[in-house]
Amino acid sequence: MRILITGASSAIARLVAGALSPKYELVGVDPRPAPISSHFPGEFMIADYHSRKLDEVFKKYTFDAVMHLGRIRESQRISAQYRFQMNVIGTQKLLDLCKQSGVKNLIVLSTYHVYGAHRMNSLQLTEESPLRASQSFPELVDAVELDHSATTFMWKHRDIRTTILRPVNVIGKHVRNTICSMLRSGMCPKIIGFDPLMQFIDEKDLARALILSLENPVSGIFNVAGEGVIAYSHAIRHAQAMTIPIPPLVSAGFVRLLDQFSHLGFPPYLMEYFRYPTIVNDDAFRKAFGYQPKVKTLQSIKNLGPLPETRNLLPSHSGEESV
């Protein structure tokens, strides 16, 4: 069985590939170069998902399964335009290629951010809850679109088993997302008076969830969470980080200012996730796949050490469409 993994340079993809490698033949694709320290167990290619190179990959190989783990995350350093190209146009292209080349199994890694941080959110968001993210933050439209096109694909092509996972904040030794960088850097902006509940999932648990969804014949959309909720202030305390108090009324502007002077890399529109809780219910996933998180939340927060290596970031040309 041959599997294509997008976002192959990411921490999660490497964990998944490591666990799959002897059993399956793997091909990895990522716009970023492969990390220097770890070897991808299979062929690795550098390609933007919306570029022609992806067609070449599908011409060269036939895949039984595709794991789309390559969503470009929200970050101040990457332009929204490039994110849109990769996440929306790129995903569309990937889905088309899956359909044309007869892929039987598709797994898409979305995010819980699609629900949006909103005061009207119920405390346990299920997979049916409305996706409010792009309503409040147009910057997140690419994440919602990615999720949406994968969902449409799932309903349209019932013969291709499609599983869409919406994980909560991923944390782990190798992960480099905003929340991890913040907790690691020791400086966590916190809106004064707001201390929302949060959920974290350890990188190892997410990798296990992805492998479970590859190997079980269930399709659908599933939230994936870790052990349980924790208040943001407690997460900061356990990561031994410092709280940067932010006045509530000017939070967005303040974060932008802060970003100018420090290298926080914090997108201001994510600030709402630090005001209102966005808690998902992953009972459906646990029931359908027999999933149980193994790493305790506190443990994974404490495990966040300094990054084991420096990594190459996305190419700076970001924004231009390469043909």
Place this chain on the structure above:
Amino acid sequence: MLKRLLMETDFEKLKSAISKLDQYKFEYHEALQVPDLEDRLSRLNVELNSAGFDRWGFHPDTLRKVAPILYFFYKRYFRVETSGLENIPEGRALFIGNHGGQIPLDAMMVGLSLFIDAEPPRAVRSMVERWVPTVPFVSSLFTRIGAMIGDPANCRELLMHDQGVLVFPEGVRGSGKLFKDRYQLQRFGTGFMRLALESRAPVVPVAVIGTEETYPSVYNFEALAKMLGAPYFPMTPFFPLLGPLGLIPLPSKVTVRYGKPIFFEGDHDEPEELIREKVQKVKEALQAEIDEGLKIRGENIFTGTAK
């Protein structure tokens, strides 16, 4: 001169005065000590994760911290008395209360009576207004001690997990009501009845007497409320005239009365009229409980005796 002062000072008297102060301190501590706090916390029907939170964000360590303050208000300030504690069912239950008094002191008193006086102690989950998450500090504190926004999805989930849920079907119509309307139940929402039918949870009417007089609102300043994004803005004889002092609630005598649990049969998808009939039954039971409580309390709202 100093020598003279020292000579003339009656040290014995001073000593006894200081020891008296100590005694006060002791009493003060006693007033804040919740009896068997640890035992009660450990017997709550909650599942905690490694960070000490349950799946809805209830955090017993926070409750432990604020318990002395809450207990002071419960036992000393409002001198809460309870009746009908034997009516409290085990497992899932929907507690339906009368709402009034501008801030949810009533929810607090019901929650505390279930935690401090009920046997076994229960952690009740209060459904709060949708604007509460926008209020700094209050929002996170409420979540830690078991409150959440009154979303049907929240309520359903809690009931399915055999929790006790406190609902005020009057909503803001109740909490914002004026002093002249006290203890007159406003229009009830019907959502709670559908949830009770769906989860087959018994409905327990809870009458809270006393909290509706704590902030005697005489006028609702709607324009200002709209500006602040709040559902209402009460004007009492003391607030906002006396500033922060006006925020102190009047020390009325509070009684929490639990009525007999009512079990309803039927389909939660029934047409609105049928649901309304069932809701009316709950409303009548609650009004009867309130009237009974008011009669027992007498006319003096502060001492709870007849004039």
